[in-house]
Amino acid sequence: VSLGAPLPVTRRTVLGGALAGVAVLSGCGTTAPATTPEVDPDDALVDQVVAELDEVLLTVTALAGHRKLAEPLGPFLALHEAHRAALPEGVPTVDPPLPQGSVQEQYARLLRRERESGARLAGWAVEAESGTLARLLASMSAGIAAHVTAAPAALGDRR
Amino acid sequence: VTTVDALQTALAAEHAAVHVYGALGAATSVSATPELFAEVDAAYTAHRDLRDRLTAALVEAGATPVAAEPAYDVPTRLGNPALVRRAAARLEDACAETWAWVVANTVDAERRRAVETLTRTAVRALTFRGSPEIFPGAGELADR
Numbered sequence: 001v002s003l004g005a006p007l008p009v010t011r012r013t014v015l016g017g018a019l020a021g022v023a024v025l026s027g028c029g030t031t032a033p034a035t036t037p038e039v040d041p042d043d044a045l046v047d048q049v050v051a052e053l054d055e056v057l058l059t060v061t062a063l064a065g066h067r068k069l070a071e072p073l074g075p076f077l078a079l080h081e082a083h084r085a086a087l088p089e090g091v092p093t094v095d096p097p098l099p100q101g102s103v104q105e106q107y108a109r110l111l112r113r114e115r116e117s118g119a120r121l122a123g124w125a126v127e128a129e130s131g132t133l134a135r136l137l138a139s140m141s142a143g144i145a146a147h148v149t150a151a152p153a154a155l156g157d158r159r
Numbered sequence: 160v161t162t163v164d165a166l167q168t169a170l171a172a173e174h175a176a177v178h179v180y181g182a183l184g185a186a187t188s189v190s191a192t193p194e195l196f197a198e199v200d201a202a203y204t205a206h207r208d209l210r211d212r213l214t215a216a217l218v219e220a221g222a223t224p225v226a227a228e229p230a231y232d233v234p235t236r237l238g239n240p241a242l243v244r245r246a247a248a249r250l251e252d253a254c255a256e257t258w259a260w261v262v263a264n265t266v267d268a269e270r271r272r273a274v275e276t277l278t279r280t281a282v283r284a285l286t287f288r289g290s291p292e293i294f295p296g297a298g299e300l301a302d303r
Contacts, residue, residue, distance in 0.1 A: 075291065082293045086300055122278065126271045131263035138262040138274040139297040142255070142281035146291035149282050 041129040049124055053084045054092035056117050062096040063110055068103050072152055079147050083140050107155040111148060118144035163222045165264040166213055172257040173210040174227040179250050180206055186237035195240050198286050199247060205283065244287045251284035259296025
């Protein structure tokens with residue numbers, strides 16, 4: 001079974017998906033509005049998600065520049081670039097974090113941040129009005145969980 | 160799509176998963192491939208528990224849970240551990256697609272459970288696949 005509909009790549013389609021999702025979830029057969037409302041119920045949520053994805057992507061990008069982290073963080077970089085590309089484009093509004101501590105500590109901190117991000121995305125998936133957006137966020141959250149599980153628990157470990 | 164419809168779809172998928180994992184279990188050996196046997200057994204148990212939870216939820220909602228089909232398409236080539244792993248990975252991918260669909264078609268507590276189940280399915284698929292998916296249950300996005 002599949003949803004059968006393309007998932008959003010721009011804010012406009014995110015909004016379109018949100019409207020479709022609300023209609024489906026309410027289970028009613030009322031006529032759809034003739035025009036797109038000015039305010040989409042998922043607008044603020046999408047902004048939060050974009051900021052979250054930007055911050056994590058910038059963090060991983062910065063850390064992946066380290067010789068010892070390039071290999072273990074390669075899959076995370078590909079993951080977050082793909083996730084970010086599924087949402088509206090925009091200039092990141094967050095700054096990359098300054099590296100602190102040993103490379104082992106930075107790696108451990110990143111894994112904790114990944115778990116935190118996965119949990120946030122799961123929570124936002126539940127909050128989303130649009131079923132299409134919820135599916136996308138839940139998939140992202142699951143992808144992060146799988147990547148964290150597959151990653152070495154500590155730098156130097158092999159999985 | 161109502162919540163009951165979504166749960167019925169999930170239950171139908173879990174009936175299939177339980178059946179196919181039974182066949183995969185029969186194709187593994189506790190003595191020759193103990194690790195694979197344990198992984199298939201754990202997956203079978205997880206899907207059986209999901210089936211039972213969905214059945215109970217549907218009864219509680221006043222619905223009649225869909226019954227298992229008399230038979231399912233079971234992979235015929237299961238002659239070595241790699242083929243069993245591949246079949247299990249495909250099965251988990253199909254379950255992930257279903258649960259992602261359930262996420263889109265439920266709200267509140269049922270959606271939360273679907274999100275959690277999708278995550279557990281993605282992690283379980285890793286056992287058989289060896290590498291993680293970028294968009295579990297929404298593979299069409301990974302190809303863009």
